[in-house]
Amino acid sequence: xxxxxxxxxxxxxxxxxxxxxxxxxxxREISIPTEAAKGPAHVLKRIRLAVQQLNxxxxxxxxxxxxMGLGIPGLLDPEEGLSxxxxxxxxxxxVHIVNEMKPFxxxxxxxxxxVRMNLYGEWQYGAARGxxxxxxxxxxxxxxxxxxxxxxxxxxxxxxxxxxxHMNMFRQGRPCRCGSSGCLGRYVSAVGMVNTFKExxxxxxxxxIQTWTGGDNERITALxxxxxxxxxxxxxxxxxxxxxxxxxxxxxxxxxxxxxxxxIIGGGMSAAGERLLRSVRETVKEHALKLSGSKCxxxxxxxxxxxxxxxxAAYAYRRLKGIESAIGNx
Numbered sequence: 360x361x362x363x364x365x366x367x368x369x370x371x372x373x374x375x376x377x378x379x380x381x382x383x384x385x386x387r388e389i390s391i392p393t394e395a396a397k398g399p400a401h402v403l404k405r406i407r408l409a410v411q412q413l414n415x416x417x418x419x420x421x422x423x424x425x426x427m428g429l430g431i432p433g434l435l436d437p438e439e440g441l442s443x444x445x446x447x448x449x450x451x452x453x454v455h456i457v458n459e460m461k462p463f464x465x466x467x468x469x470x471x472x473x474v475r476m477n478l479y480g481e482w483q484y485g486a487a488r489g490x491x492x493x494x495x496x497x498x499x500x501x502x503x504x505x506x507x508x509x510x511x512x513x514x515x516x517x518x519x520x521x522x523x524x525h526m527n528m529f530r531q532g533r534p535c536r537c538g539s540s541g542c543l544g545r546y547v548s549a550v551g552m553v554n555t556f557k558e559x560x561x562x563x564x565x566x567x568i569q570t571w572t573g574g575d576n577e578r579i580t581a582l583x584x585x586x587x588x589x590x591x592x593x594x595x596x597x598x599x600x601x602x603x604x605x606x607x608x609x610x611x612x613x614x615x616x617x618x619x620x621x622x623i624i625g626g627g628m629s630a631a632g633e634r635l636l637r638s639v640r641e642t643v644k645e646h647a648l649k650l651s652g653s654k655c656x657x658x659x660x661x662x663x664x665x666x667x668x669x670x671x672a673a674y675a676y677r678r679l680k681g682i683e684s685a686i687g688n689x
Contacts, residue, residue, distance in 0.1 A: 361425035361466070364676050365413065367406060368430045368473060368667030371395055371447035376409035377668040378417055383484065387417050388668065395448045402448065403459050410464075424466045428675030429456060430476030430667045436518060437471045446536065469675045473667060474521075475512060477660075478505030479677075480670030481623050485661040492619045494610075495660070496523065497626035502544030502551075508617060524548070526609055547606040549581035549628045556584055556598045566594040585631050603635045607642025614647045614655050625660030632659060 362381040367374060370393060377388040391409055395402055406429065414421055433445030440457025460468040471479075478487075478495040487493045491510040497503040502524030506513040513520045524544030525537050532541025533554070545551050557576050560566065568587050572578040587595035610622055624636065636657060643652050662669060 361423055363419055363424050364672040365410060365424060365427040366430075366476075366668035366670065366672030366675070367409060367427065368476065368664075368671060369393065369402070369406070369432065370473075371432070374405065374409060375664065375668050376406075376413055377665075377672065378413045378419060379669070379672045383669065383673060385665070385669070386419070387413055388665070389413060389416070395451075398450050399448070399454045402451075403454075403456070407460075407463055421464065421466070424464075426466050426675040426679045427460075427464070427468045428476065428671030428673075428678075429468065429470045430473035430671045431456065431470050432473045434517075434519060435470060435472060437469070437514075438518075440468070440470055442470065467675075467679060469678045471671075471674055472503075472505075472518075474503035475505045476670040476674060477503075477625055477662075477666040478507065478512065478670065479674045480662050480666035480668075481625065481660050482507055482670075483673045484669055485666060486623045486658055487621055490620045492617070493621050493623060494521075494523075494613060494617065494619045495623045495625060498548055498624065498628035499626040500548060500550055502548045503626070506617065506619075523609065523613055526612065528605065528609065543605070543609045547602055547609065552581050552584060552598060552602045552628070553579050555601065556594065559594060559598065564594050567592045568595070581628055581631070585634055588631075588634050599631065599634050600638045603638025604642050606635070607639040608646060610639065610657070611643050611646040611652070614643065614651050618651050619655055621656045621658060623658060623660050625662075625666060629659050 364379045367376045372393060373390050374393045375390045378386045380386055389412055393402060394405060431442050434443040442454045442456050445451040456470050457468050474497050477497055481487045481495055493507045495505045504521045504523040506521045526543045527541050528543050529541030533545040534540045535542040535545050556579060560576060566587060567590060568579055568583050584595045584598060588599050640657050
């Protein structure tokens with residue numbers, strides 16, 4: 360009986376891959392460079408290389424693999440196994456990932472959006488265990504999100520439901536790659552928070568961070584803002600608070616609309632923890648509908664950078680067993 364699964368989390372810089380046993384305990388976890396600039400065919404080859412490395416490191420044997428899940432950034436059709444477009448991967452358009460993998464593996468391969476794979480991880484094994492109505496946000500370079508409603512992952516007509524990061528917050532705000540402007544993700548993300556910080560420096564404000572970077576604003580990072588916050592740097596505290604408040608307004612809309620039990624905050628920027636979440640919770644308490652807001656917890660994700668691979672493996676197994684499909688539970 361095939362009892363092992365593989366999960367792959369494809370990132371623009373690195374891809375993470377892991378082999379799991381029947382209880383979804385990681386046997387081996389690796390990370391290798393994606394080398395996205397070399398094109399889709401090369402990236403697919405790198406995925407196969409990661410699988411080969413897992414096999415060689417563990418000696419499990421591909422004949423014992425039940426299935427593999429791949430978390431792919433961008434727009435895709437998970438039922439067809441087709442990646443339509445991925446913004447950080449040059450030439451990555453209409454790549455039929457599942458068909459490309461079939462000649463190499465006897466086990467089935469399933470794909471989904473990388474954020475939804477994180478959602479599956481936290482829902483099945485992390486901070487959202489036991490919930491039937493949840494929102495997951497991944498705060499990193501941008502803002503990604505996924506939704507579980509009444510125990511089902513929400514996909515939508517074009518498999519792109521949950522684009523909370525493109526919620527319009529300002530009529531004439533920062534331009535977004537989606538073609539609109541003022542999108543939430545242009546402010547509430549690592550890049551967005553750093554841009555807010557830089558704008559205030561351009562207005563003549565000062566911060567201890569300027570001494571850390573030698574006055575080179577291009578070196579400023581979200582982590583620096585967190586560190587300066589801990590030193591009670593006034594500008595860092597202000598920017599962190601403003602970012603949290605704006606996220607709180609956005610989540611108030613989401614909570615009123617979807618009535619979740621919990622909002623899970625993941626991604627690299629979630630490391631800010633209570634520095635950010637305190638303002639988020641205060642804003643939600645003031646502006647969400649009282650009944651909906653009072654029943655919704657806003658918490659940090661638990662799995663960290665393991666969520667993507669674990670979620671991909673869990674999702675693939677659920678697809679294999681017919682528990683999940685991209686149009687809801689059967």
